[in-house]
Each structure stands twice: as structure tokens, then as C-alpha cells.
Amino acid sequence: MDLQEVREKAREVLKGICRVCVVCDGRNCPTGVPGIGGAGTGEGFRRNIASLARWKLNLRVLHPRKIQDTTFELFGHKLSFPILGGAIAGAKVNFGGRLDEREIARALVLGAKAAGTVALTGDGPDPEVFAAGLAAIREADGWGIPVIKPRSNKEIIKRIREAEKTGALAVAIDVDAAGLFNMTRVGQVVEPKTAEDIIEIARSTSLPLILKGIMTVADAKVALASGAVGIVVSNHGGRALDHTLGTADVLPGIAAAVKGRLMVLVDGGIRSGVDVLKMLALGADAVLVGRPLFIAACGGGPQGVKMQLEALAQELTVAMRLTGCGALQDISSEVICNVM
Ligand SMILES: Cc1cc2nc3c(=O)[nH]c(=O)nc-3n(C[C@H](O)[C@H](O)[C@H](O)COP(=O)(O)O)c2cc1C
Incomplete structure (x- = not known):
């Protein structure tokens, strides 16, 4: 099985949900939220792609760096490369129950582990969503990071x-899910968090706490002051709120304010190793990839996810070599x- 076959299989499995486009850029999604696309007009999703596309690379090949080392340390754990699996969950809500929550979570977590990196898992109104993520992490001997919705403390x-x-x-909270209608509709509270709320959560555990969904310097500073050890600069793949800026628009300012004091992760529209290099150059310590890994999971299970991650890492290696x-x-x- 090669990546092309994985994508062809995913196209069959995801018929009516996702077209498995040559580049996953949000321009042709058959579904929004719920589904695979972005919220509303999908502008927040497309902006992630556009904000990365305006950055170009300075090709530089007269230099002594003949070997590229992509290894990365995350909270004391060595990863093969700075590319993590994003949380993609909510099979019943997003995919009409056609895909199995446990299989998706398992493919993402075990595939990432097999590639020498780590994946995040999700949460949702159906308890099965969070349970599926934890089951996969347990099977991977703890090698995963569950993301919890911004519920009551x-x-x-x-x-x-x-x-x-x-x-x-580690454990994460996707704080940008504070307006998630599919939670409130079924009586499950999600809410904006105060600095005091975050302090209470950070103090409740010895696990590193990551806040996902940070798009402003102000929120990054609250995360830092409240005991979080990492943030994910993210607009939830354009799914939380329409018409947000792209993550590459806001990353440099946020990194300038908190890098070195917080682990700065970023996601949104990262589709190649070149995109990974751009995000690292804009100030991220590491990146998360969402939809492309989900597609690989649907078409090839853990092996598909591993192959997709390794392809991204290979492209990153080449991009590093050709930029010195x-x-x-x-x-x-x-x-x-x-x-521009
Ligand atoms: C179908 C779907 C389900 C998602 N579920 C979750 C979730 O449960 N928790 C979460 O923190 N993020 C969730 N996300 C957001 C992703 O983790 C990530 O932030 C986003 O997909 C990154 O953008 P990309 O897909 O363009 O790479 C979901 C995204 C999609 C497309």
C-alpha cells in the first residue's frame, strides 16, 4: 500500500463527507460543521491555507549542513520530528456514524506512535468520543495527549x-470550543475560561497542561500566567468561528510574546513539510496536522497515518537541507x- 492507494481508499470511505482533494484547502468541501469542513462560509479554514501561502522560502545551498536532524523533545520525550497528530473526533456528529470512533482514534494514536511521534485525541457530547481517545492512548501505553472540551472545571x-x-x-483543553453548539444543545456546558479557572485546572494535575485554540497575544499571556506549559495556536481548523485570521497570521506575534516560556504548537492548513518549515520559521516549536492524517487513517488505518507522517517528515528534511x-x-x- 502506498500513499496514493491510501488516499483512493479514503475517497471511497469518505464519499459525501470529504472529496480527498489534491490539496486539502477548504475550497471544495461537501460538508462544513458538522462534517469535515469549516464553520459558516469556511473562510477561517481557507484563511489558514492563505496565511501560510503568502510566505515563501529562501533557497540556500552553499552551506556546511550536510545532515538534517529533525528530532524534537516534547516535555522530556524524544520525538522523531516536530509534527504531531491533531485531534479529529466526533464520528457520530461529523460523519453520521459511518466511521467508527475507536478505529479513527486508534489509527491516529498508534500510527503516530509507530512513526515516532504523538497524537492528540478528542472529546464531544457523546461520552464514547473521549473514551475512544483514552482507549487508544491506553493501548499505546500512554503515548498520546487527550484534549478535553472547556466544560465546567x-x-x-x-x-x-x-x-x-x-x-x-500531557493533557489539553480546546478552549476555543467554548461556543460549541453541539455540546450546549444536548445540555453539556462549555464555557470561556478565566485565569482563575485555568490556575485551578493546572494545579489539579502533575500532567503538563496545554491550552489549544489560542489566537491572540492576550490569551497566550493568560495561559502563561495561569500555569499552562504549552499552547496550540489554532482556530480549530476554521471550525470554531468563521472569519478568524489564519494561524500563520497570528503565530509570529504570539511566539514573540511567549516562546521559550511556553511550548508553542500550531495547527491549521499544514499540508506539506514545507508548511512545517514555514511554521517553525514563524516561531512554532512544533506543529499538529489534522485533516490529512484523518484521511490517511480512513484509507489506511495506523499504517496510513504512519506513512503520511513520514512523508511530511521527509519533505521537512529536504526543505531544511535546501534552506541551510x-x-x-x-x-x-x-x-x-x-x-504580500
Ligand atoms: C472532523 C474534525 C473533528 C475535530 N475534532 C476535534 C476535537 O475533538 N478536539 C479538538 O481539539 N480539535 C478537533 N478538531 C480540530 C483539529 O484538532 C485541528 O485543530 C484542525 O483540524 C487543524 O487544522 P487542519 O485540519 O487544517 O490541519 C477537529 C477537526 C475536524 C476536521
């Missing part, structure tokens, strides 16, 4: 206790330029 801490039992590497970078620390704003 009591409900979050209850789920953190469950996450701790799996031996998870030997290690991740060499990737700076000097490798890119903004043409």
Missing part, C-alpha cells in the same frame, strides 16, 4: 483523572520571506 478535572490513569504524556538548516534550532525567520 469539575467535569474537566474528572476527565483529567481518567487521563492520568492511561499514563498520557541542519537542526530545528537553525530554522529562523531568515529562511522565509513574505511576498
